[in-house]
Amino acid sequence: MDRFEANARRFSARDAIVVVLVALGVLVLFQGASITGTGEKLEPGPQREAVLAVGKPAGRVASALPLQKAAARLTSGLSPDDELDERAGFEIAGTAASPAEVPVVTPDAFTPESLGARAPRRRLERVLVTGDSLSTPLDLELARELAGKAEVIREPRLGTGISKTEIVDWGKLSATQAQKYRPDAVVVFIGANEGFALKDPAGAEQECCGARWAAIYANRARRMINSFRQSGRAHVYWVNVMTPRDPRRASISNAVNAAIDVAAQPWRSQVDVIDAGAIFTPGRRYRDSMPIDGRTVLVRDSDGIHLNVAGAGFLARTLLERLSRDFEF
Numbered sequence: 001m002d003r004f005e006a007n008a009r010r011f012s013a014r015d016a017i018v019v020v021l022v023a024l025g026v027l028v029l030f031q032g033a034s035i036t037g038t039g040e041k042l043e044p045g046p047q048r049e050a051v052l053a054v055g056k057p058a059g060r061v062a063s064a065l066p067l068q069k070a071a072a073r074l075t076s077g078l079s080p081d082d083e084l085d086e087r088a089g090f091e092i093a094g095t096a097a098s099p100a101e102v103p104v105v106t107p108d109a110f111t112p113e114s115l116g117a118r119a120p121r122r123r124l125e126r127v128l129v130t131g132d133s134l135s136t137p138l139d140l141e142l143a144r145e146l147a148g149k150a151e152v153i154r155e156p157r158l159g160t161g162i163s164k165t166e167i168v169d170w171g172k173l174s175a176t177q178a179q180k181y182r183p184d185a186v187v188v189f190i191g192a193n194e195g196f197a198l199k200d201p202a203g204a205e206q207e208c209c210g211a212r213w214a215a216i217y218a219n220r221a222r223r224m225i226n227s228f229r230q231s232g233r234a235h236v237y238w239v240n241v242m243t244p245r246d247p248r249r250a251s252i253s254n255a256v257n258a259a260i261d262v263a264a265q266p267w268r269s270q271v272d273v274i275d276a277g278a279i280f281t282p283g284r285r286y287r288d289s290m291p292i293d294g295r296t297v298l299v300r301d302s303d304g305i306h307l308n309v310a311g312a313g314f315l316a317r318t319l320l321e322r323l324s325r326d327f328e329f
Contacts, residue, residue: 084172085179088227090165090220108232108267119269124150124327128183128228131190133158134241137309138189141316149329153181161193162220163208174224184235185323186228189276191241192305195252209255218259225263229270235326237319238264239274243281245304250284253277272322276315280307 112119127150129139139154146152155177160167170190178186195208198216206212221238228236240260241253257277264271280299281287289298292314299311307315323329 083176084169085175086172088171088175088223089169090171090223091169103266106266108269109265111269114268119326121326121328122184124184124323124329126151126153126181126183127185127187127323128153128155128177128181129187129189130155130157130177131188131239132156132160132192134192134239134306135187135189136312138187138239138307138312138315138319141309141312142187142319145316145320146329150184153183159193160190161196162190162224163194163196163198163217171220171223171227175227178227178230178234182230182233183228184233185237185327186234187237187239187319188224188228189239191253191256194256195249209251214255214259214262217256218263221260221263222266225267225271229267232267232270234270236264236267236271237274237322238271239276239315239319242276242279242300242307243284243286245286245300249305254284274315274319274322279315279318280311 124146127142127146129135129142129152133156135156136158139152139156143152143154157168157173160170162170194217197205197207198213200206200212200216206216225236225238228234238260240257243250243253260273264273277284280290286304288300289296291297292299292310297310297314299307299314301308301311
């Protein structure tokens with residue numbers, strides 16, 4: 001008999017049951033709501049019903065005690081979606097309107113210029129620059145240009161995408177950013193990590209990059225825009241994607257850009273789509289360099305996707321011109 005067997009025989013089946021019950025009690029107290037969440041993700045059947053039968057009362061118990069919130073604060077650094085607005089996630093049911101419903105046109109769909117008027121300019125106090133890795137170094141260039149004029153909040157989320165939620169759900173994140181920072185203007189540059197299959201309202205997976213996929217993507221982007229515009233209090237400047245060097249990725253960038261154009265339509269008075277594709281890759285033809293101020297300048301990064309510092313600086317100048325039409329700074 002070795003040492004392990006000698007120690008193992010000191011514990012009885014009763015001790016094992018006690019340990020399991022204690023562990024279950026701790027789980028209920030600290031993470032009771034997570035049991036319900038796990039059950040709701042299971043397929044219909046006896047297993048799902050059994051998990052929910054335990055999870056729902058456990059969730060009520062955990063919500064009534066302060067332990068669950070304390071555990072969430074202590075482990076927030078381990079969760080990519082910590083403290084995000086759960087009401088705005090992409091996975092929330094009912095994200096698409098019924099085919100029988102005709103969307104109502106509101107005054108937000110008309111820019112003052114389209115009606116022959118001129119919009120009054122507001123004072124620019126705070127700008128949020130966000131997106132995936134495409135938003136860098138654009139965020140830094142805008143911060144430099146606006147130094148001493150307006151606060152620039154730089155919040156890139158590298159490796160994320162609208163068509164993928166493993167790292168972060170942009171539906172939740174956009175709502176949380178808007179509530180946290182209350183920016184006057186939001187610059188969004190995202191699209192380097194797209195092309196993942198998306199589920200339609202019926203639960204069927206749609207592969208990129210047909211009309212069904214683009215419609216789902218557009219609905220997700222539209223929810224983000226609606227959060228960022230804060231009921232018309234903020235102006236959104238959404239930068240679309242340049243044509244990549246790799247022709248196999250071109251269909252993705254085309255679908256993303258088409259979806260963004262559609263997503264912004266209800267709020268043209270509060271949303272500008274900045275056509276970076278037309279600036280850097282006119283005619284959807286990739287190029288590493290372009291003429292700037294009479295010189296040929298390298299503007300793309302070596303990966304054939306991102307802008308380098310010079311390209312980001314040129315895009316920042318373009319954005320500042322657009323911002324100056326709506327704001328004083």
